[in-house]
Amino acid sequence: MSRFRKKTTSDIAIERLKLVLIHDRMGTSPNSNIISMIKKDIIDVISSYVEIDVDNFEVEITKVPKPNNTYESKLVANIPIKKIKQGGRDSF
Amino acid sequence: MENTIVVTSGKGGVGKTTTVANLGAGLALEGKKVALIDTDIGLRNLDVVLGLENRIVFDLVDVVEGTCRLQQALIKDKRYPGLFLLPAAQTRDKMAVSPAQMRDVVAELEKEMDYVLIDCPAGIEQGFKNAVAGAKSALIVTVPEVSSVRDADRIIGLLNSTGIDDVALIINRIRPDLVKKGDMLAIDDTLDILGIDLIGVVPEDEHILRSSNLGEPALIDKKSMAGKAFKNISKRILGEDVEYLDLKVKGLFGRLFQGK
Numbered sequence: 001m002s003r004f005r006k007k008t009t010s011d012i013a014i015e016r017l018k019l020v021l022i023h024d025r026m027g028t029s030p031n032s033n034i035i036s037m038i039k040k041d042i043i044d045v046i047s048s049y050v051e052i053d054v055d056n057f058e059v060e061i062t063k064v065p066k067p068n069n070t071y072e073s074k075l076v077a078n079i080p081i082k083k084i085k086q087g088g089r090d091s092f
Numbered sequence: 093m094e095n096t097i098v099v100t101s102g103k104g105g106v107g108k109t110t111t112v113a114n115l116g117a118g119l120a121l122e123g124k125k126v127a128l129i130d131t132d133i134g135l136r137n138l139d140v141v142l143g144l145e146n147r148i149v150f151d152l153v154d155v156v157e158g159t160c161r162l163q164q165a166l167i168k169d170k171r172y173p174g175l176f177l178l179p180a181a182q183t184r185d186k187m188a189v190s191p192a193q194m195r196d197v198v199a200e201l202e203k204e205m206d207y208v209l210i211d212c213p214a215g216i217e218q219g220f221k222n223a224v225a226g227a228k229s230a231l232i233v234t235v236p237e238v239s240s241v242r243d244a245d246r247i248i249g250l251l252n253s254t255g256i257d258d259v260a261l262i263i264n265r266i267r268p269d270l271v272k273k274g275d276m277l278a279i280d281d282t283l284d285i286l287g288i289d290l291i292g293v294v295p296e297d298e299h300i301l302r303s304s305n306l307g308e309p310a311l312i313d314k315k316s317m318a319g320k321a322f323k324n325i326s327k328r329i330l331g332e333d334v335e336y337l338d339l340k341v342k343g344l345f346g347r348l349f350q351g352k
Binding site for chain 1: 238241242245246249271273274275276277278281285
């Protein structure tokens with residue numbers, strides 16, 4: 001998209017639709033556990049900065065054993081990026 | 093496209109019934125035997141759009157309840173030899189028919205007909221479930237507008253989960269002037285979002301209103317661009333490779349120009 005062309009209402013519609021459909025599509029699978037909710041929230045926040053490869057986006061909670069027989073829980077997100085958007089949320 | 097096609101959209105008012113009426117006439121004019129089924133029980137409209145409202149004796153509910161034989165309910169359209177309508181009931185609701193009963197009716201029609209087109213009501217409840225019950229493929233009708241595209245996406249997902257993945261898109265009521273101004277989704281944008289194949293683009297056309305006033309499909313009005321578009325879609329359903337209408341605006345197909 002050229003830097004010199006002002007955003008049209010159609011451009012805005014496309015962005016909104018793409019985002020809304022990511023949520024709609026994930027909602028149709030019967031999987032509303034905490035991982036899905038975290039994934040949805042991450043996508044929502046990050047999408048204004050980068051375009052994510054949603055199909056390969058993974059989030060999991062891993063347990064890493066520590067020396068004194070305890071475990072440390074980590075939230076690990078693997079977020080493949082398709083494209084970095086210019087300017088972020090408020091500009092294009 | 094298979095021969096038993098449900099025409100659906102999710103969103104109401106985007107042109108499913110108009111599409112069924114016109115494609116039905118189009119296929120009949122190409123020499124095919126076509127049955128149109130109106131599954132919008134309680135809110136029937138295919139009959140009035142086709143101008144056959146005075147010919148209804150029996151309807152779909154009469155057939156499934158055994159009040160009459162299928163042949164008795166099928167209305168033969170005298171203007172288009174080969175075109176038949178199975179109207180919906182007006183004084184019942186969608187619960188009067190079940191998906192299993194729909195499958196039986198469709199199967200019986202498939203024995204005699206070259207094509208069966210099923211007009212699906214808006215929504216995703218019983219009416220939709222009935223309409224898709226016998227279908228082997230689907231035409232999704234959308235207008236280039238956010239609610240319609242969103243609903244179309246949902247419908248595509250639901251169709252996939254009922255085993256129908258032979259689907260194609262009709263973009264209806266496109267306004268080339270608004271696409272050019274950037275105020276309406278271009279064809280490529282819509283295709284990119286929905287991710288299914290395109291089978292037709294129908295422009296906004298006042299002849300559609302006039303033809304439904306008269307009870308005649310716009311397809312027979314030589315001055316109607318929408319009619320021409322529906323005629324082209326009929327041909328594509330039959331497997332012909334038809335060029336898309338030149339709707340006189342550069343950029344109608346968005347930034348990626350596709351020749352077809």
